[in-house]
Amino acid sequence: MTDSKEDLLAGDAARPSNRPDEAFLQVRDLKVHFPTDDGIVKSVDGLTFSLDRGKTLGIVGESGSGKSVTSLSIMGLHKQGTANISGQILLDGQDLVTSTPEQVRELRGKRMAMIFQDPLTAMHPYYTIGAQIVEAYRVHHKVSKAVAKKHAVEMLDRVGIPQPDKRVDDYPHQFSGGMRQRAMIAMALSCDPELLIADEPTTALDVTVQAQILDLIVDLQKDFNSAVIIITHDLGVVAELADDIMVMYAGRSVEYGNSHEIFTAPQHPYTWGLLGSMPRLDRERSERLLPIKGTPPSLINVPEGCPFNPRCAFAGLNGDLSTTERPEFREVSPGHHIACHLSGEQRQHLWDTEIKPKL
Amino acid sequence: MFAYIIRRLIGAVILLFVVSMVTFAIFFLVPRIAGATVEDMASRYVGKTADEAAIHSMAERLGFTDPLYEQYGRFVAGIFAGADYDTGAEVVHCPAPCFGYSFITRNPVWPDLVDRMGVTISLALGAAVIWLAFGVGTGVVSALRRGTFFDRASMGIALAGVSLPIFFTGLLSLTIFSYGLGWTAPGGSYTDFAEDPLQWAGALILPWITLAFLNAAGYARLTRATMLETMNEDFIRTARAKGLNERTVVVKHGLRSVLTPILTIFGLDLGILLGGAVLTESTYSLPGLGKYAVDAIVSNDLPKVLGVTLVGATFIIIANLVVDLLYAVVDPRVRYS
Numbered sequence: 001m002t003d004s005k006e007d008l009l010a011g012d013a014a015r016p017s018n019r020p021d022e023a024f025l026q027v028r029d030l031k032v033h034f035p036t037d038d039g040i041v042k043s044v045d046g047l048t049f050s051l052d053r054g055k056t057l058g059i060v061g062e063s064g065s066g067k068s069v070t071s072l073s074i075m076g077l078h079k080q081g082t083a084n085i086s087g088q089i090l091l092d093g094q095d096l097v098t099s100t101p102e103q104v105r106e107l108r109g110k111r112m113a114m115i116f117q118d119p120l121t122a123m124h125p126y127y128t129i130g131a132q133i134v135e136a137y138r139v140h141h142k143v144s145k146a147v148a149k150k151h152a153v154e155m156l157d158r159v160g161i162p163q164p165d166k167r168v169d170d171y172p173h174q175f176s177g178g179m180r181q182r183a184m185i186a187m188a189l190s191c192d193p194e195l196l197i198a199d200e201p202t203t204a205l206d207v208t209v210q211a212q213i214l215d216l217i218v219d220l221q222k223d224f225n226s227a228v229i230i231i232t233h234d235l236g237v238v239a240e241l242a243d244d245i246m247v248m249y250a251g252r253s254v255e256y257g258n259s260h261e262i263f264t265a266p267q268h269p270y271t272w273g274l275l276g277s278m279p280r281l282d283r284e285r286s287e288r289l290l291p292i293k294g295t296p297p298s299l300i301n302v303p304e305g306c307p308f309n310p311r312c313a314f315a316g317l318n319g320d321l322s323t324t325e326r327p328e329f330r331e332v333s334p335g336h337h338i339a340c341h342l343s344g345e346q347r348q349h350l351w352d353t354e355i356k357p358k359l
Numbered sequence: 360m361f362a363y364i365i366r367r368l369i370g371a372v373i374l375l376f377v378v379s380m381v382t383f384a385i386f387f388l389v390p391r392i393a394g395a396t397v398e399d400m401a402s403r404y405v406g407k408t409a410d411e412a413a414i415h416s417m418a419e420r421l422g423f424t425d426p427l428y429e430q431y432g433r434f435v436a437g438i439f440a441g442a443d444y445d446t447g448a449e450v451v452h453c454p455a456p457c458f459g460y461s462f463i464t465r466n467p468v469w470p471d472l473v474d475r476m477g478v479t480i481s482l483a484l485g486a487a488v489i490w491l492a493f494g495v496g497t498g499v500v501s502a503l504r505r506g507t508f509f510d511r512a513s514m515g516i517a518l519a520g521v522s523l524p525i526f527f528t529g530l531l532s533l534t535i536f537s538y539g540l541g542w543t544a545p546g547g548s549y550t551d552f553a554e555d556p557l558q559w560a561g562a563l564i565l566p567w568i569t570l571a572f573l574n575a576a577g578y579a580r581l582t583r584a585t586m587l588e589t590m591n592e593d594f595i596r597t598a599r600a601k602g603l604n605e606r607t608v609v610v611k612h613g614l615r616s617v618l619t620p621i622l623t624i625f626g627l628d629l630g631i632l633l634g635g636a637v638l639t640e641s642t643y644s645l646p647g648l649g650k651y652a653v654d655a656i657v658s659n660d661l662p663k664v665l666g667v668t669l670v671g672a673t674f675i676i677i678a679n680l681v682v683d684l685l686y687a688v689v690d691p692r693v694r695y696s
Contacts, residue, residue, distance in 0.1 A: 077599055109602030116600075121593040125692060126615055136601040171691045187601070 023050035030087040039300040045251040058238030061248035076104035112195040113188035118204040119180035123172040130168035155186035178209035250307035257336035363695035397423040459662035479647035483632040486570040494575035498582025520576025529642035547644035630678025634671025
């Protein structure tokens with residue numbers, strides 16, 4: 001595997017913000033490794049990105065690409081002793097990796113909050129919605145239960161739950177899926193967090209409800225001016241929402257750029273694959289979707305060279321470079337980074353002749 | 360909810376009737392089907408040298424010569440209205456609830472049952488407190504420290520606990536603590552709580568611990584398994600994501616969910632024990648319902664057997680009903696209508 005110095009250099013180049021030291025959230029060369037009996041699972045292996053207040057970052061990738069592991073690392077929610085975390089996670093200048101669990105706990109819920117995939121299992125079935133929001137609020141605010149409950153009603157109202165003063169005493173199972181996710185969002189936002197991580201917030205929801213929830217997140221972000229990370233495997237979700245998009249593969253970022261560029265001028269073959277496997281209503285219907293062949297690699301034995309090479313249709317274009325050397329994560333146009341051995345001309349040619357016509 | 364309780368209570372009464380009929384049939388009908396005459400059945404309750412006339416008059420006095428439904432009717436009527444019994448020398452009135460007279464000692468059964476219920480309840484409740492505290496506590500700590508020395512050791516002990524029978528651990532504890540070290544009262548001693556609470560506890564401490572050891576082991580294993588599962592639930596992650604401290608996460612969010620399965624087996628265990636902790640009472644010679652049942656069966660004293668069976672069945676049925684109702688309290692998703 002590559003040594004960490006190289007990763008650091010790659011990381012420096014990858015910093016997408018012009019004001020790296022001022023970004024609210026900065027992740028630098030994050031590595032999350034899980035030692036198991038079969039070997040070390042390198043779930044996240046040298047990830048660098050940053051995010052400003054009021055901005056939205058979409059993290060996209062297949063299952064096992066390290067999206068959720070990254071978010072759980074930021075939140076400090078990995079089980080004690082199971083994960084080896086190295087690198088830096090700076091939240092407003094404070095390094096969460098070196099902070100004590102108690103320090104991170106105090107930030108959790110207050111300065112950074114998380115929305116989970118399935119609101120039914122993510123809420124405690126035995127406590128009312130109100131009680132759960134009150135609990136989240138009172139961990140960080142020394143107020144009476146009555147005041148906290150009033151706040152909970154306001155939050156439920158804010159996320160668009162009708163009759164919030166009545167629904168506040170309902171249990172999660174008495175809510176519909178969409179309402180539950182709204183309540184979950186109300187709970188996450190109850191302490192006015194500056195960073196909101198939404199881990200596949202719409203995956204478990206009815207398609208008709210998904211758009212409402214996404215709209216709600218956008219609305220609330222404007223009001224609260226929080227930094228938002230949306231994790232998803234659904235490019236459609238981030239298309240509307242995200243300012244920037246990071247495409248992850250095998251625990252690393254393979255492409256990073258602003259949302260518009262990722263959709264109109266993607267540079268990495270993996271991103272091409274993701275776009276090709278996404279059904280689109282705004283284009284003429286093609287014969288069939290173009291799935292990415294193969295399966296995500298084992299995170300214990302990540303392929304040598306470019307981790308995507310076994311699945312990449314263009315891996316042979318540069319001799320054996322793809323199988324021997326790991327591509328550097330470099331800036332190809334302002335703010336747009338990729339990790340690929342293909343030259344700019346090659347990519348442009350492939351995109352124009354082979355990829356774009358098929359999308 | 361109210362209608363549900365009423366329905367369950369009616370069901371409970373019907374169930375008790377069925378239990379009484381089946382028990383009655385086992386002891387009064389089955390021997391007849393197997394070919395025993397009324398004299399054969401009565402011969403157990405007269406002296407060895409009794410002649411046929413004496414046996415026959417005993418059979419008549421015990422009512423064996425009447426049709427079976429009449430005998431059963433008399434038994435049920437006695438429970439609700441009381442009955443008059445001819446003890447040979449005189450006719451005695453037995454007030455309701457009358458479970459009849461012992462065929463052997465001529466003592467009415469009900470006062471005996473009431474007497475012994477106190478012992479059994481003392482034993483069962485005391486042991487229950489101990490096994491709940493230790494079983495659930497050990498299970499939780501084991502789950503949270505999975506794979507540590509504490510976990511392995513306590514689960515090893517728990518395995519021993521469920522495997523070792525009471526008549527082994529009981530006798531061992533008596534040998535060591537009572538007869539060897541002299542720390543606790545010898546077997547067979549029992550003092551009423553109202554008389555002297557200290558002596559009451561002193562006499563019961565060994566039976567409590569022995570009985571609790573057996574049950575705590577099962578509860579520890581169940582709690583550990585459920586807790587391990589619960590701590591991996593999404594809502595535990597949510598609780599942590601809120602910034603709650605670990606203690607609140609474990610107790611308020613984790614342990615709360617473990618309550619349901621524990622409640623289920625606790626209700627059943629307690630119900631069964633209240634009907635008589637047969638092995639514990641026998642081992643320690645405690646005059647409770649379990650020992651009473653064993654003695655009654657050994658001496659073939661049918662009214663006693665009937666009485667203790669019905670009391671035991673009542674306890675189990677009530678315990679089940681209470682558990683079902685408590686589900687709705689513990690889990691808001693449960694609604695009865």
